[in-house]
Amino acid sequence: xxxxxxxxxxxxxxxxxxxxxxxxxxxxxxxxxxxxxxxxxxxxxxxxxxxxxxxxxxxxxxxxxxxxxxxxxxxxxxxxxxxxxxxxxxxxxxxxxxxxxxxxxxxxxxxxxxxxxxxxxxxxxxxxxxxxxxxxxxxxxxxxxxxxxxxxxxxxxxxxxxxxxxxxxxxxxxxxxxxxxxxxxxxxxxxxxxxxxxxxxxxxxxxxxxxxxxxxxxxxxxxxxxxxxxxxxxxxxxxxxxxxxxxxxxxxx
Numbered sequence: 001x002x003x004x005x006x007x008x009x010x011x012x013x014x015x016x017x018x019x020x021x022x023x024x025x026x027x028x029x030x031x032x033x034x035x036x037x038x039x040x041x042x043x044x045x046x047x048x049x050x051x052x053x054x055x056x057x058x059x060x061x062x063x064x065x066x067x068x069x070x071x072x073x074x075x076x077x078x079x080x081x082x083x084x085x086x087x088x089x090x091x092x093x094x095x096x097x098x099x100x101x102x103x104x105x106x107x108x109x110x111x112x113x114x115x116x117x118x119x120x121x122x123x124x125x126x127x128x129x130x131x132x133x134x135x136x137x138x139x140x141x142x143x144x145x146x147x148x149x150x151x152x153x154x155x156x157x158x159x160x161x162x163x164x165x166x167x168x169x170x171x172x173x174x175x176x177x178x179x180x181x182x183x184x185x186x187x188x189x190x191x192x193x194x195x196x197x198x199x200x201x202x203x204x205x206x207x208x209x210x211x212x213x214x215x216x217x218x219x220x221x222x223x224x225x226x227x228x229x230x231x232x233x234x235x236x237x238x239x240x241x242x243x244x245x246x247x248x249x250x251x252x253x
Contacts, residue, residue, distance in 0.1 A: 047119025122147030146177030
């Protein structure tokens with residue numbers, strides 16, 4: 001990482017602390033239950049080998065912005081893409097209102113979950129939604145940004161517990177995002193769109209990008225730092241906070 005990127009990351013973290021925001025826990029998980037139960041749970045996943053608190057990366061920056069103005073009692077966290085189990089455990093702990101270690105149907109029905117991610121993190125968001133589906137826990141929205149699945153994963157089919165899903169991708173380079181997602185059950189999941197961004201026709205400047213990304217995965221790197229793309233992701237998430245968002249999450253048969 002360049003000195004410029006290190007300085008920007010430090011400055012971003014410092015500003016967040018000065019603004020009264022709590023830093024993300026060391027492992028991205030919830031260390032203790034909030035005093036009040038969350039109205040929304042918004043979890044993001046970073047791509048590659050990026051740390052959950054790397055403040056020079058868009059998913060982390062977005063989580064900070066969302067957290068500063070989210071509804072009261074909302075929980076916003078970022079995880080590494082390899083820590084899907086920790087993210088799942090966090091959701092279960094937050095939904096377990098009576099602290100008995102078991103989620104009742106009533107507790108599951110109160111879930112207001114939003115998942116997003118970039119690259120491997122986008123695939124992790126879909127896989128977490130699938131884990132939640134097996135447990136009968138509904139998800140309001142999943143958002144994938146240039147989603148890349150690992151060899152043994154499938155990030156193209158959105159499970160039926162997800163009310164709505166959006167996919168942003170770019171089609172060029174050695175590493176490119178999933179170009180299309182589909183619903184396992186179209187009657188229960190609304191695919192908001194597969195939105196194509198072409199950085200060969202309209203380049204985005206990315207400061208601090210490694211030489212490898214600059215020469216071998218330029219489009220993928222630009223999808224991670226494109227302010228227009230991430231502005232649309234943020235707008236989709238904030239729409240869920242409105243009284244009549246239009247998406248109704250459900251799980252089970």
